[in-house]
Amino acid sequence: MSTRDTTTLLAQLRAVLDLTNTEIQIAETRIAQARTEAVRRELSANADNARARAEAVEAAIRELGGVPELIGPFLGRAAAVVKAMVEQAQPFDEALLGDLTLEHQLLDRARYIKALATTTRQTDVVTLAERLITAHSATVDWLTTVLAEDALGGPAALRRTPFQAATGTAVKLVNIPVTWSARGLDRALDTVRATPPALGELLAQGAHAGGVAVRTLTASRDAALETAEQVTRREGADTAADALHSIRTATGVLEPGELPIDDYDDLNVTQAVAVVKELTEPADIRAIVAYEEANKNRHGVVSAAQTRLAAIAQEVTGLS
Numbered sequence: 539m540s541t542r543d544t545t546t547l548l549a550q551l552r553a554v555l556d557l558t559n560t561e562i563q564i565a566e567t568r569i570a571q572a573r574t575e576a577v578r579r580e581l582s583a584n585a586d587n588a589r590a591r592a593e594a595v596e597a598a599i600r601e602l603g604g605v606p607e608l609i610g611p612f613l614g615r616a617a618a619v620v621k622a623m624v625e626q627a628q629p630f631d632e633a634l635l636g637d638l639t640l641e642h643q644l645l646d647r648a649r650y651i652k653a654l655a656t657t658t659r660q661t662d663v664v665t666l667a668e669r670l671i672t673a674h675s676a677t678v679d680w681l682t683t684v685l686a687e688d689a690l691g692g693p694a695a696l697r698r699t700p701f702q703a704a705t706g707t708a709v710k711l712v713n714i715p716v717t718w719s720a721r722g723l724d725r726a727l728d729t730v731r732a733t734p735p736a737l738g739e740l741l742a743q744g745a746h747a748g749g750v751a752v753r754t755l756t757a758s759r760d761a762a763l764e765t766a767e768q769v770t771r772r773e774g775a776d777t778a779a780d781a782l783h784s785i786r787t788a789t790g791v792l793e794p795g796e797l798p799i800d801d802y803d804d805l806n807v808t809q810a811v812a813v814v815k816e817l818t819e820p821a822d823i824r825a826i827v828a829y830e831e832a833n834k835n836r837h838g839v840v841s842a843a844q845t846r847l848a849a850i851a852q853e854v855t856g857l858s
Contacts, residue, residue: 547654548604554647555595562588571696574841638681645674686851690820798822811842823847
């Protein structure tokens with residue numbers, strides 16, 4: 539193998555090692571966002587597996603006569619910390635797309651390393667590259683599924699951080715196409731002024747429908763959200779009413795009669811899991827998970843619902 543070939547292969551292995559160190563730190567930060575214990579265990583295993591891959595890459599670098607850069611792990615941690623901070627100002631999907639970009643880069647470099655190692659007959663490195671390709675392909679599929687789960691309305695395997703949730707909601711509200719007449723808005727405000735003072739004061743400050751939606755969102759009481767949904771729907775602003783209903787669904791404050799499963803509160807875990815597995819609409823799954831988490835919080839039911847949505851997401855994205 540020529541010096542040039544060795545230099546190129548070493549450069550790619552070092553690049554993969556640096557990226558893997560970042561991947562490890564990101565996987566560890568994601569553990570806190572796991573929706574279920576199963577996902578938490580999976581993320582912990584992913585972090586452990588990434589550490590094992592980093593060690594294997596380091597060994598390959600040494601075998602080729604190179605020396606791994608000692609600063610790599612520190613740079614990986616720093617990059618992950620910066621990424622986590624930036625994500626606090628991003629919607630959830632943008633954060634996941636950033637993770638996906640990292641995994642695609644690792645996957646593409648692993649394929650390139652395999653080609654380089656095949657050309658130079660470095661069989662051990664070829665085997666390592668195949669291991670990397672398998673691992674990163676699986677992670678790309680997993681992240682693609684989580685993104686699809688989020689696009690379908692959730693519940694995604696990962697929870698939003700409070701900042702991500704607030705940012706994502708603000709983006710959605712800004713883009714809601716609402717058209718209310720001035721008279722309709724006045725009637726809505728007059729009606730809502732009779733509701734709890736906190737909401738009445740918030741709505742009284744609204745100069746347009748977007749302002750009403752944002753201020754309604756910030757009201758803390760479930761009754762206020764329900765009243766706002768009723769008023770907006772009565773005034774003909776169905777898009778805004780649907781958005782408010784989605785907020786109520788996501789926070790688990792629907793009334794039992796509004797759930798997609800009859801007599802849900804009377805079901806035990808086994809019965810609830812069986813019925814959840816039959817749901818076909820992501821919105822119905824989302825409603826059940828939010829209600830369950832806000833009330834009984836039975837982990838078996840939540841996990842079954844998330845697994846069901848993952849199967850739907852994989853079907854949508856063509857991964858199943």
